[in-house]
Amino acid sequence: MERQSLIFATGNKGKLKEAGEILGEKFEVIGAAAAGFTEEVEETGQSFQDNALLKSQALYDALGKDCFSDDSGLEVDALDGAPGIYSARYAGEDKDFECNIDKVLSQMEGKTDRRARFRCCVSLIWKGERYFFDGKLEGEIGYARKGHNGFGYDPIFIPDWVAPGVANTERLTLAEISAEDKNRISHRAEALFLLSEFLNA
Ligand code: ITT
Numbered sequence: 001m002e003r004q005s006l007i008f009a010t011g012n013k014g015k016l017k018e019a020g021e022i023l024g025e026k027f028e029v030i031g032a033a034a035a036g037f038t039e040e041v042e043e044t045g046q047s048f049q050d051n052a053l054l055k056s057q058a059l060y061d062a063l064g065k066d067c068f069s070d071d072s073g074l075e076v077d078a079l080d081g082a083p084g085i086y087s088a089r090y091a092g093e094d095k096d097f098e099c100n101i102d103k104v105l106s107q108m109e110g111k112t113d114r115r116a117r118f119r120c121c122v123s124l125i126w127k128g129e130r131y132f133f134d135g136k137l138e139g140e141i142g143y144a145r146k147g148h149n150g151f152g153y154d155p156i157f158i159p160d161w162v163a164p165g166v167a168n169t170e171r172l173t174l175a176e177i178s179a180e181d182k183n184r185i186s187h188r189a190e191a192l193f194l195l196s197e198f199l200n201a
Contacts (some may be wrong), residue, residue, distance in 0.1 A: 003028045004199070007035045007067035009059040012088075014151025015070055015188065022183050022192045026200070037062055048072065048085060049132055052123035060125045068195060072120040072187060074153050076104065076141055078111040087153070097152055101145060105156060114140040116157065120187035122195050131198060135190025139168075147175030150182060161185050 005028040008019050020029045032038070041058040045051040048071040055069035073087030083090040083104065091099035108114065117138045124131040138160050145155035154174035162168045163181050174182055183189050 005030055006199075007037075007059065007063075007065055008032065009037065009041075009055045009067045009069040011038075011040065012070075012151075015072075018179070018183060018186070018188055019070070019192060021179060022189050023196055026196060032059060032067075035059070035063065035065065035067075043071070043085070043088075045071075045085070048119055048121035048134075049123070051085060052121045052132070053130065056123040056125045056130075066124075066126050066128075068122055068124040070120055070122050070188060070191070072118060074104070074116060074118055074157065076108070076116040078113045078115075079104075079107055082107075101153060101156055104141065104153070105144070108141050114142075116141050118153075118157065118187040120191045122188075122191040124195055124198070126199070131195075133191040133194035133198070135187040135192075135194070137185060137187040137190075139174075142171075142173055145175075146173045147177075149175045149177065149179060154182075159185060 007030050008016055009032045010016055016031045023029055037059045041055045043051040045054055052069050052071035056067050059067045073084050075081045075084050088095045091103040117136050120135045122133040140158045142156045142158050147155050157174045158171050159168055159174055162177055163184055
């Protein structure tokens with residue numbers, strides 16, 4: 001059976017790679033640029049859901065095609081939920097992951113409460129209607145970078161689980177586990193699984 005194609009309104013290569021891996025068996029995931037949309041959408045919303053909708057709606061308005069988007073980020077309890085919706089630009093407009101990580105690590109110096117979570121809101125525009133799917137991944141902020149897999153804040157995020165039902169006793173970061181394992185436990189995997197259930201129903 002031919003796979004259905006789905007446009008992912010993102011400019012983030014890490015997200016695009018993961019969505020392709022997570023949805024790939026059933027759907028062909030096409031990035032925004034490949035679909036002909038290269039606009040940088042201003043994220044002016046006050047929540048992950050607001051910003052996710054801004055991104056999917058912008059592509060839909062420009063191309064008239066169904067699509068989905070992902071707004072995600074890291075929420076750190078000891079930082080009152082920061083960087084949150086500002087995760088991509090936490091240390092400045094150029095979305096530099098190294099600087100973003102440095103800023104979180106320096107703000108966490110001396111803090112014993114290291115609880116944090118990744119959140120993801122996927123916004124789907126399907127046959128012109130809007131749908132949302134949420135995912136989260138609980139864990140802690142480490143004391144230094146570890147590992148080279150994944151993207152963004154992965155080298156400083158220690159998930160509670162390394163696979164469904166398997167506790168992270170070695171305290172590995174998301175950048176130390178395989179892409180397959182990240183894609184079984186992540187906030188993005190949870191939201192995209194719900195999207196895939198919806199589209200298959
Ligand atoms: P698009 O809006 O084009 O999709 P973006 O990078 O601007 O790309 P967001 O506004 O949703 O996306 O910012 C989310 C940021 O949160 C992202 O840049 C990462 O720094 C971080 N992030 C989200 N999911 C992550 C993950 O799985 N691992 C590590 N960091 C993640």
